[in-house]
Amino acid sequence: MVPNSSKPTVIIIGRPNVGKSTLFNRLVGKRLALVDDQPGVTRDRRFGDAVIAGLEFQIVDTAGWEDEDAESLPGRMRKQTEVSLEGADAAMFVFDSRIGLTPLDEEIARWLREQAVPVILVANKAEGSQGDAGIFESFSLGFGEPAAISAEHGEGIADLFDHLWPIIGAKAEAAEIEAEIDEEDEEALLAGPLKLAIVGRPNAGKSTLINRLLGEDRLLTGPEAGITRDSIAIDWEWHDPRSGEDREIRLIDTAGMRKKAQVIDKLEKLSVADARRAVDFAEVVVLLLDATRGLESQDLRIANMVLEEGRALMIAINKWDVAEGASALFNGIRDALNEGLAQVRGVPLFAVSAKTGKGLDQMLGGAFELREAWSRRVPTAALNRWFDDALEANPPPAPKGKRIKLRYITQASIRPPRFVVFGTRLDMLPKSYERYLVNGIRDKLGFDAVPVRVVLKSPKNPFQKD
Structure with a gap:
């Protein structure tokens, strides 16, 4: 087994004295492994951080493979080498190209062919033309063209990169992205006040709703549309009846958003722009509907704007105390939302009344749950288990007979939540398959109605000419 690491792991395997430790030292850039002409100097596995032209990976030096009794010291060292392959992403099988293949090299090759780990054949000590005969002979092992290198002199490292990159490039770039993530403390994020913005068309009852939550006439209300002009933030504590705890909320009231063609007054334009900025600062956005008017096209425009900004969205139908045909109205709005917001199905929907207080505790409890899903980070191992299952259940297509290879995913x-998928020929991947991945992430990994971003990326080979 190899230590826990998000970087890909590459194992160096070969018989004694072929230059494994010299190659290890070359790749880690330090003299960490003892090197001597005497075979068998390395007895335990040694781990190091290797880099070739920006390709970072974990390299493991192993004891020389010897054909000895399992209970002897060389036999136990060989067992260590066999165990080291478990969990590795690739194996570099090193042989001495000046000497050529030996019976022990062929025995190692037979064993490696039975393993599931990709093998890179490395012809070491190939400086000049001294190793040409051994290189040609090595094609008989069935691992393809070897990477011809001189670990001692640093020759052929670019050739080694070209062999490694197709196998571990995607995982290496994913690990680099993970390392760049600002490791925000998820518990601290969720412990802070919930930033909750209330948006909607004019006169949907936003200010009345906030006054009801606060238990006081904090905001000016009335039958006239457009009374609220500035986005107003109010810090408040909500008593959660489920847990009995007081939870901090920053309530943000916003100006009503009318259709763009109807926004003529300069002051109203500034108010709508201010409401958009309030959405940017919010964590969860409640789109308030008027039960007496149902769902209108402008509501869907507002909802799409919130989702495009990457905020967590929920819908509340206000004035439920005066709604007619309540059950049919609720179901009709649910169906219309599923059709009009196809990119995020199942947006939380609540029936509330700012006048009576109906449904407000359920709405606020749902807002905290939605923030938690919006802030969730999936462990890389669990994410890739889902990814492998998704690819097996529905493999990517092969347009014009060209296979699209999806290798790795990371958050x-x-x-x-934003995910990056690495692979090849990603420009040919149909949009329908991207939607399949997004829906799978949402359904299987607990993101529900949260807006999910998936980015496709092909690792860049620095040695490849444009």
Whole structure:
């Protein structure tokens, strides 16, 4: 087994004295492993951080493979080498190209062919033309063209990169992205006040709703549309009846958003722009509907704007105390939302009344749950287990007979959750397959109605000419 690491792991395997430790030292850039002409100097596995032209990976030096009794010291060293392959992403099988293949090299090759780990054949000590005969002979092992190098002189490292990159490039770039993520403390994020913005068309009852929550006439209300002009933030504590705890909320009231063609007054334009900025600062946004008017096209425009900004969205139908045909109205709005917000199905929907207080505790409890999903980070191992299952259940297509290879996925950020998929020929991947991945992330990994971003990326080979 190899230590826990998000970087890909590469194992160096070979018989004694072929230059494994010299190659290890070359790749880590330090003299960490003892090197001597005497075979068998390395007895235990040695781990190091290797880099070739920006390709970072974990390298493991192993004891020389010897054909000895399992209970002897060389036999136990060989067992260590066999165990080291478990969990590795690739194996570099090193042989001495000046000497050529030996029976022990062929025995190692037979064993490696039975393993599931990709093998890179490395012809060491190939400086000049001294190793040409051994290189040609090595094609008989069935691992393809070897990487011809001189670990001692540093020759052929670019050739080694070209062999490694197709196998571990995607995972290496994913690990680099993970390392760049600002490691925000998820518990601290969720412990802070919930930033909750209330948006909607004019006169949907936003200010009345906030006054009801606060238990006081804090905001000016009335039958005239557009009374609220500035986005107003109010710090408040909500008593959660489920847990009995007081939870901090920053309530943000916003100006009503009318259709752009109807926004003529300069002051109203500034108010709508201010409401958009309030959405940017919010964590969860409640789109308030008027039960007496139902769902209108402007509501869907506002909802799409919130989702495009990456905020967590929920819908509250206000004035439920005067709604007619309540059950049919609720179901009709639910169906219309599923159709009009196809990119995020199942947005939380609540029936509330700012006048009576109906449904407000349920709405606020749902807002905290939605923030938690919006802030969730999936462990890389669990994420890739889901990814492998998704690819097996529905493999990517092969347009014009060209296979699209999806290699690896990582979560690059939270709030909103953003995922990066690495592979080849990604420009040919149909949008329908991207939607399949997004829906799978949402359904299987607990993101529900949260806006999810998926980015496709092909690792860049620095040695490849444009």
